[in-house]
Amino acid sequence: MDLAAHRHSTKLRAIGVETVGMSKSFGGLTALDDVSLKVKPGSFHALLGENGAGKSTLVKCMMGFYQPTKGSVLVNGSEVSIPNPRAAHAHGIGMVYQHFTLVPSLTAAENLVISRANTPAIIDWKKEHQTLDAFLETTPFKVPLDKPVNSLSAGEKQKLEILKQLYLDQRFLILDEPTSVLTPDEADEVLGLLRGMTDAGDLTILMISHKFREVTAFADAVTVLRRGRMVGGGDVANLSVDDMSHMMIGDTTVRERGARETSLEKKLKLEVVGLFAEDDELLPALEAVNLKVHTGEILGIAGVSGNGQSELIETLSGQRIPSDGRFFVDGKPYEPERKQMDSLKVFGFSEEPLRNAAVPRMTVAENMAFRSFDKAPISPFKGWLSPTPIRKKARELISSYRVKTPSTDEPIENLSGGNVQRAILARELSGTVEILIVANPCFGLDFASVAEIRAQIMDQRNKGAAVLLVSEDLDEILELADIVAVMSEGRVSFTSPIADTDRAKIGHAMAGHQS
Numbered sequence: 001m002d003l004a005a006h007r008h009s010t011k012l013r014a015i016g017v018e019t020v021g022m023s024k025s026f027g028g029l030t031a032l033d034d035v036s037l038k039v040k041p042g043s044f045h046a047l048l049g050e051n052g053a054g055k056s057t058l059v060k061c062m063m064g065f066y067q068p069t070k071g072s073v074l075v076n077g078s079e080v081s082i083p084n085p086r087a088a089h090a091h092g093i094g095m096v097y098q099h100f101t102l103v104p105s106l107t108a109a110e111n112l113v114i115s116r117a118n119t120p121a122i123i124d125w126k127k128e129h130q131t132l133d134a135f136l137e138t139t140p141f142k143v144p145l146d147k148p149v150n151s152l153s154a155g156e157k158q159k160l161e162i163l164k165q166l167y168l169d170q171r172f173l174i175l176d177e178p179t180s181v182l183t184p185d186e187a188d189e190v191l192g193l194l195r196g197m198t199d200a201g202d203l204t205i206l207m208i209s210h211k212f213r214e215v216t217a218f219a220d221a222v223t224v225l226r227r228g229r230m231v232g233g234g235d236v237a238n239l240s241v242d243d244m245s246h247m248m249i250g251d252t253t254v255r256e257r258g259a260r261e262t263s264l265e266k267k268l269k270l271e272v273v274g275l276f277a278e279d280d281e282l283l284p285a286l287e288a289v290n291l292k293v294h295t296g297e298i299l300g301i302a303g304v305s306g307n308g309q310s311e312l313i314e315t316l317s318g319q320r321i322p323s324d325g326r327f328f329v330d331g332k333p334y335e336p337e338r339k340q341m342d343s344l345k346v347f348g349f350s351e352e353p354l355r356n357a358a359v360p361r362m363t364v365a366e367n368m369a370f371r372s373f374d375k376a377p378i379s380p381f382k383g384w385l386s387p388t389p390i391r392k393k394a395r396e397l398i399s400s401y402r403v404k405t406p407s408t409d410e411p412i413e414n415l416s417g418g419n420v421q422r423a424i425l426a427r428e429l430s431g432t433v434e435i436l437i438v439a440n441p442c443f444g445l446d447f448a449s450v451a452e453i454r455a456q457i458m459d460q461r462n463k464g465a466a467v468l469l470v471s472e473d474l475d476e477i478l479e480l481a482d483i484v485a486v487m488s489e490g491r492v493s494f495t496s497p498i499a500d501t502d503r504a505k506i507g508h509a510m511a512g513h514q515s
């Protein structure tokens with residue numbers, strides 16, 4: 001029997017990992033302060049904490065991406081040295097990221113085989129397939145091996161990411177918000193399978209999550225971080241959601257969303273007619289999309305990512321030229337370019353704000369001033385940025401949107417993901433808004449920030465804004481939208497007032513079934 005076949009025939013068992021007194025500073029900032037986390041072998045452990053609490057820093061230290069300032073890692077009780085991710089892998093510690101890392105044009109089998117450090121120069125595919133089949137027998141995850149990855153659903157891709165880690169013999173998996181790209185059914189399926197493997201003692205999971213529902217349904221233990229310190233945790237069975245949220249934010253009050261007001265007279269505000277667009281590979285991404293958004297209304301676009309939503313947002317915000325179709329605002333033709341956006345008060349919030357809507361190396365204050373940088377009082381003379389009003393305005397926004405930053409002068413790229421998002425949203429929502437176009441505004445945010453941002457969006461709607469909300473989070477659509485439209489393969493496949501539909505019907509349409 002060859003080595004790979006032998007490896008997969010001996011059943012590998014879950015391993016336990018601990019951090020002892022782990023601290024990490026970035027310059028003067030202590031991101032992690034004396035954290036001792038114990039994840040028992042075969043447990044499903046959740047790591048909770050608000051944005052910027054230190055979760056990513058902790059797991060990056062465990063994975064060898066960062067060297068801790070102090071502290072150590074134990075694997076099955078023995079101290080190990082993890083100078084880099086390769087060393088973490090050698091100790092059986094692997095990580096599954098929010099975003100996919102597979103090669104789209106290769107098959108699942110090819111992706112697995114090339115992921116091995118010891119892939120031979122000439123691959124004996126017959127033998128590899130036999131080994132893969134034998135390996136699949138040992139896991140509950142089933143994925144078609146011979147299809148290119150780009151033809152798999154998001155759920156299948158996520159399963160393949162996990163399979164890849166198991167194939168590489170990682171028996172301690174760190175998952176960073178693993179379900180953010182999945183439909184609710186896919187999320188439950190993937191987490192259920194993982195829970196089965198932990199119960200069987202084959203795997204240990206450490207999952208970063210902001211979703212209490214997932215933590216209570218699938219995790220058995222939890223650790224909560226706040227401002228870099230471990231503030232609590234224990235068995236999930238002994239903790240309520242209130243206990244966990246209190247550990248996360250202390251006595252900070254969570255903003256309640258205002259009621260949905262219906263008194264305003266509705267008027268057609270934004271219309272998309274016969275929109276066609278291509279993606280970056282020049283393949284059809286949008287086909288004959290028609291949408292209407294009225295004043296004082298939120299149109300929620302649901303769908304699994306990659307079904308045309310990004311292209312829709314990009315065409316509406318002038319970042320992609322449509323191949324056909326027209327936009328109207330107040331019944332008049334609309335071109336999404338800066339001048340019209342300003343005069344018609346169209347505001348937008350794109351996905352991945354650090355990449356698409358910010359200049360990473362510039363300061364928080366400068367990034368918050370972008371929208372208004374060529375207008376008084378920020379710039380009394382064109383082209384000259386006046387730092388004092390920029391900082392003053394930034395300080396106001398930082399406090400009302402609870403952006404955690406050491407100062408207004410910190411480069412925005414040093415903020416945690418959630419805080420970059422809050423800074424950009426603060427910038428976009430701070431003026432008078434008539435049309436608001438937002439994509440996944442709460443992606444990766446902690447529950448208190450989610451409540452805050454959703455309240456802000458509802459406020460804008462109640463004040464009469466027409467809101468187009470693209471979201472992969474069905475709970476967000478159910479909570480905010482007046483009308484829901486589902487995008488599937490570049491088309492609007494389903495539309496309904498939210499009151500006349502439900503989670504199952506929308507989920508069904510998201511999965512690509514015609515109803």
Ligand SMILES: Nc1ncnc2c1ncn2[C@@H]1O[C@H](COP(=O)(O)OP(=O)(O)OP(=O)(O)O)[C@@H](O)[C@H]1O
Pocket residue numbers: 026029030031049050051052053054055056057058404414415416417418419444446
């Ligand atoms: N490379 C870095 N340089 C400077 N500061 C950093 C760096 N990485 C993280 N930080 C800071 O460390 C703190 C912890 O950030 P971290 O990303 O670990 O938080 P998190 O809990 O993962 O947050 P989120 O839920 O938003 O992802 C934050 O204040 C962040 O600004």
